[in-house]
Each structure stands twice: as C-alpha cells, then as structure tokens.
Amino acid sequence: MxxxxxxxxxxxxxxxxxxxxxxxxxxxxxxxxxxxxxxxxxxxxxxxxxxxPRVVAAIREQAGRLEFAHTAFFTHEPAEALADWLTERAAGFSRAYFVSGGSEANEAAIKLARQVHVERGESGRVHAIARHQSYHGNTLGALALGGNPARRALYEPILGLPVSHIEPCYAYRHQRESESLEDYGRRAAQTLEDEILRVGPDRVSAFFAETVVGATAGVVPPAPGYFREIRRICDQYGVIMVLDEVMSGMGRTGTLYACEQDGVWPDMITMAKGLGAGHQPIGAVLVAAPLAETIEAVGVFHHGHTYIGHPMACAAALEVQKVIAEDxxxxxxxxxxxxxxxxxxxxxxxxxxxxxxxxxxxxxxxxxxxxxxxxxxxxxxxxxxxxxxxxxxxxxxxxxxxxxxxxxxxxxxxxxxxxxxxxxxxxxxxxxxxxxxxxxxxxxxxx
Ligand SMILES: Cc1ncc(COP(=O)(O)O)c(C=O)c1O
The missing domain is CATH 3.90.1150.10 (Aspartate Aminotransferase, domain 1)
Structure with missing residues (x-):
C-alpha cells in the first residue's frame, strides 16, 4: 500500500x-x-x-429519486420489480426476501424454515442438515451450517445451531470405480435419508446445500440425479430443501438458477454475489409458494434488518438482470x-x-x-x-x-x-x- x-x-x-x-x-x-x-x-x-455503464446509470438514477425507505413503513418499485423478475423465472416461487449478502440470505432461510414449521404445528423441527466441504457464510448461523473446517475452527465452541453434516457429492474423490456417476449420486443422496432417520424425522427442519459447491471444494457440480433424489427424500420427510446459489446462481453456470440444470426446484433458493454483480451489496431468499402461504396466513415473518430491500441495491440488481437478458x-x-x-x-x-x-x-x-x-x-x-x-x-x-x-x-x-x-x-x-x-x-x- x-x-x-x-x-x-x-x-x-x-x-x-x-x-x-x-x-x-x-x-x-x-x-x-x-x-x-x-x-x-x-x-x-x-x-x-x-x-x-448501464448499472452505474441505474444506481445514479435511483439515488436521485429515492435513496432509502424503511421496509417497516414502505415498499418501493425497485424491490417489487426485482421480486417479480426473480419469481417469474423460478417455477413455483412466489416471494423474494431481500437482504445485503449471502450470509444474511442463509440466516434468513434458517429462520424462515423454523417459523414455517412452527406455524404448521411442527415446533420440534429444529435441526438442520448440511454437508461437509461446503460454505454458507460467516455469520454464526450460516457458519454453523457450513462444513468448512478451517473457517469454523476458531468459532466452533460458540456455534449454537443444531446441525449435522453429511458427505458432499464429490465424484472426483468419492465415486467408486465400480459405480456409474448416477449410482454414485444415488449413494451420496442416500446419506441424507440415513441422517434424517438418525436425527429423527420429526426433528429435522431443513437441508442446505450449494447447488454447485464453490470456494470450499473448488467448483464441484452434483452428479446427475443427485438433487432429484435429495428432493424426493426431503418431500418424504417434510424437510425444507434450501439450495444455496449465492455463488453458483444468477447465470454463473449458464442458467439463471443453477438448479435448473438438475431439473429440480428446492423450497428456497438463497442468492447474492451475481445478483448485484458487485455494484451494490444485495442478497435474497427466493421462497416457494407453499412456504410463503404459510407466513401469509399469519402475516409477519419474525426477522428483519434496517437495510433489507434497499432501493439502490434492488435497482442495481434489476438492471444487472436486464443486461444479462438483453445482451x-x-x-x-x-x-x-x-x-x-x-x-x-x-x-x-x-x-x-x-x-x-x-x-x-x-x-x-x-x-x-x-x-x-x-x-x-x-x-x-x-x-x-x-x-x-x-x-x-x-x-x-x-x-x-x-x-x-x-x-x-x-x-x-x-x-x-x-x-x-x-x-x-x-x-x-x-x-x-x-x-x-x-x-x-x-x-x-x-x-
Ligand atoms: C455458497 C456461499 N454461500 C454463502 C456465502 C456468504 O456470502 P457473503 O460473503 O455475501 O455473506 C458465500 C460467500 O462466499 C458463498 O460462496
């Protein structure tokens, strides 16, 4: 320096x-x-x-029009338009909850899963399952979810979230010579069912996984069929399936949502990074209609931060998405x-x-x-x-x-x-x- x-x-x-x-x-x-x-x-x-240039112009325009309006008092056009844009492109999703980054998105998803279960009369569902060799953020809840030993080590004694980890789907290291990729994918997914049964199906709240594992294992796509099997298992046991697309989403893999290529839609998708493309800090939780309806019935999601749904961040993200589509x-x-x-x-x-x-x-x-x-x-x-x-x-x-x-x-x-x-x-x-x-x-x- x-x-x-x-x-x-x-x-x-x-x-x-x-x-x-x-x-x-x-x-x-x-x-x-x-x-x-x-x-x-x-x-x-x-x-x-x-x-x-287009995103810079959109930010300037929004800054001159409305720089902030607290979400406890107002909604605004950039958030509404961005939520429309994102939900229209994801089958079965009806709402987007805007935050300021990936960790916040996963924190919100942990809480939303919890509240949905409680509203549905299943308050015993407190346990999250995630995977080794994964990362979901650095706030305490998201860090507890992650399976990145180096990032967790110092904070291990204060990671309070009830969570356990199954093996990742990492063919280069774990596929056996005798099995096909598809067979390996099924075997890797089976570990989720085993873990749900070990913990107790009525105790499991949600399963979190990066659709394509990012920084922890070095870009590891799932085996074909893996997430379809995960979807089946989550449905069978009433476990909320959350795909973390903070890194892999928003077009990075060639489709807006990475899971499109796996033929699967989870119950929540968390996103950040490419959403605002670095021009503004923004993340989001995309919520499938049945979960949103559970909260709609009671009205309030018990969560929130001052800067959620920031107008300039939403305006920037919307322009990013338009550029990606139009170009x-x-x-x-x-x-x-x-x-x-x-x-x-x-x-x-x-x-x-x-x-x-x-x-x-x-x-x-x-x-x-x-x-x-x-x-x-x-x-x-x-x-x-x-x-x-x-x-x-x-x-x-x-x-x-x-x-x-x-x-x-x-x-x-x-x-x-x-x-x-x-x-x-x-x-x-x-x-x-x-x-x-x-x-x-x-x-x-x-x-
Ligand atoms: C898959 C994944 N989830 C969550 C996060 C956390 O996002 P943030 O750093 O914006 O809080 C990251 C960040 O690298 C990530 O790669």
Whole structure:
C-alpha cells in the first residue's frame, strides 16, 4: 500500500494490499496504474465486470429519486420489480426476501424454515442438515451450517445451531470405480435419508446445500440425479430443501438458477454475489409458494434488518438482470464456457499436478494434486493456493485459489469465475496467466 499506517481493519493486517482506484470491464486498476484481469470476479461476484455503464446509470438514477425507505413503513418499485423478475423465472416461487449478502440470505432461510414449521404445528423441527466441504457464510448461523473446517475452527465452541453434516457429492474423490456417476449420486443422496432417520424425522427442519459447491471444494457440480433424489427424500420427510446459489446462481453456470440444470426446484433458493454483480451489496431468499402461504396466513415473518430491500441495491440488481437478458449473456456463458473449459483442459492436459478440471459455464475449478494417479493432495503446509494467488496478482491476474480441497485440511484448487462480458482474448489471457502462476508456484514446492 504505502508507508502511511492504515486505520482500516483489513482482512489480513500483515498483507500489503494494492490500492484499487478504478474498474473497467474485466479489469481492476491500482493506484500505480497496474491492471489486473479479474478472472474470478473477486469471489464470483462481478459477473458484468466493473463499472458497467448501464448499472452505474441505474444506481445514479435511483439515488436521485429515492435513496432509502424503511421496509417497516414502505415498499418501493425497485424491490417489487426485482421480486417479480426473480419469481417469474423460478417455477413455483412466489416471494423474494431481500437482504445485503449471502450470509444474511442463509440466516434468513434458517429462520424462515423454523417459523414455517412452527406455524404448521411442527415446533420440534429444529435441526438442520448440511454437508461437509461446503460454505454458507460467516455469520454464526450460516457458519454453523457450513462444513468448512478451517473457517469454523476458531468459532466452533460458540456455534449454537443444531446441525449435522453429511458427505458432499464429490465424484472426483468419492465415486467408486465400480459405480456409474448416477449410482454414485444415488449413494451420496442416500446419506441424507440415513441422517434424517438418525436425527429423527420429526426433528429435522431443513437441508442446505450449494447447488454447485464453490470456494470450499473448488467448483464441484452434483452428479446427475443427485438433487432429484435429495428432493424426493426431503418431500418424504417434510424437510425444507434450501439450495444455496449465492455463488453458483444468477447465470454463473449458464442458467439463471443453477438448479435448473438438475431439473429440480428446492423450497428456497438463497442468492447474492451475481445478483448485484458487485455494484451494490444485495442478497435474497427466493421462497416457494407453499412456504410463503404459510407466513401469509399469519402475516409477519419474525426477522428483519434496517437495510433489507434497499432501493439502490434492488435497482442495481434489476438492471444487472436486464443486461444479462438483453445482451444474451446466458447464451454466451453456456457456449463460451464450454470453450473456456476446453482451453483449460488442453493447456493442463500434460500437467502432472492438475488432477481435475470441472464446473459449468463460467464457473470452473482446477484441483491440484501431488500425484495424478493416486490423487494424493499437497499438504496444507506447502501453501500452494496462497502461492498461486501471490504469483497471479504479481502477474496482473485475480483468481480465487483455496485449500483444504481434498478433505477439509489438505489439497488445493483454483476457482475461476470470469465476467460474462469477458472477450475471447481475455479468456485466453486468463488461461495463460493462470498457467504461469501455477507453474511458478509448483516450481517452488515440487521442483
Ligand atoms: C455458497 C456461499 N454461500 C454463502 C456465502 C456468504 O456470502 P457473503 O460473503 O455475501 O455473506 C458465500 C460467500 O462466499 C458463498 O460462496
């Protein structure tokens, strides 16, 4: 940064962060004029790149018209229009609850599930089931749901939510040689039924899962049929099914909702990141009609924050969604996403430490391993993910590496989530710069 002592409580108080001063399409520019190609939208946020002119104009317009109106007193057009837009595109959903980010969305979903059960006379349903190798946010309830050991560790003693975790659906590591992907998907889903029976079906409130697992396991799509089976099990036992699409939703995988590709609609979808595309902080819980009707019968959802349904955030998100639709960006993500995958696969085909390349659309993960044959991970202490981040940044590339990929402790991956507006040249540049950062990092730890 500079020699001046910062008073910002940064994420890492020892880090020397560059000072970002401008955004321009797929690029972030720092105070020294250095340009960074934003290949991960930070953490899968900036789906329209930076400073998209239409979204900037919509925010300006809304700021001049109505900057805030408290939701205990008013509704307003941006929230109404955005809720219409989102529910019209999700079969069987009738309401959207707007918050300011992904953690808040999952907190609201935990509470809504609880209240729905209580209103229906099933107040014994208090227990949530989620999955290992998942992340649902950093507030205490959302953190308790998550199955990311490193993020939980410090706070474990104060995570009060009754929750248990089943295995993820992670074919690269857990599919047996003798079984098909579909068989594996059924076996992975069966662990939910086993857990519901262990806890007691009348005690289970909700099941939470990321449709495509994001930062914890490095972009892991479900096996075919997995979520259909999960839907069947949730229906059988009256468990509310919540899909966390905070990272994977809003077009990132090539369809507005990632679960569309799995042929399944849950009871709630939580979303954030791509919803406001970084132009405003916004998240939402999309609520299926039967749940909404339960609350409609009593009127009040016992929850709320000052900034829920913020007009400028809703106006920005609505404009983001219109740009995606009018510029046919989902089609672009679907077709160019496949080409991007091919390019990655070709570049890393001979790479001895690239174990798996996976994902959907513009949501891609590369899992790095010590040994491709055995899939053994690099030990956490080698710090491979952190090295890749450092070398990529030095080379003007923002990507999102993570560790604990294999089992919550060891293993590394890189998450890529390019902006939907990236050009073919920029996509090529991402592959080249990433390959250079990976090569350099591996040379340090596995010469
Ligand atoms: C799948 C998922 N859920 C929830 C969250 C939390 O969102 P936020 O950081 O906006 O609170 C994240 C953030 O990375 C996420 O990836």
């Amino acid at each position: 500079s020699n001046r002592k910062s008073h910002v409580f940064h994420r890492d108080l020892k880090a020397d962060y560059p000072v970002a001063v401008a955004g321009e399409g797929a690029w972030i520019i720092d105070r020294d004029g250095k340009r960074y190609l934003d290949a991960s939208g930070g953490a899968a946020v900036s789906c329209l790149g930076h400073c998209h 046919s960006l989902l089609e672009r993500v679907r077709t160019a996403g496949e080409a991007f995958h091919e390019r990655l696969a070709a570049r890393f085909a001979q790479a001895p430490h690239v174990g798996d390349i996976r994902g959907r659309g513009y949501f891609r993960g590369i899992e790095l391993v010590a040994d491709r044959e055995t899939k053994s991970p690099f030990p956490r202490q080698r710090g491979l993910a952190a090295r890749i981040k450092t070398h990529a940044m030095a080379n003007g590339l923002v990507c999102y590496p993570g560790n604990g990929t294999a089992d919550g402790v060891d293993g590394d991956h890189v998450l890529l989530a390019p902006p939907f507006i990236a050009t073919d040249d920029e996509l090529d540049m991402i592959v080249d710069r990433l390959a250079a950062a990976i090569d350099k990092s591996l040379a340090e730890i596995a010469p």
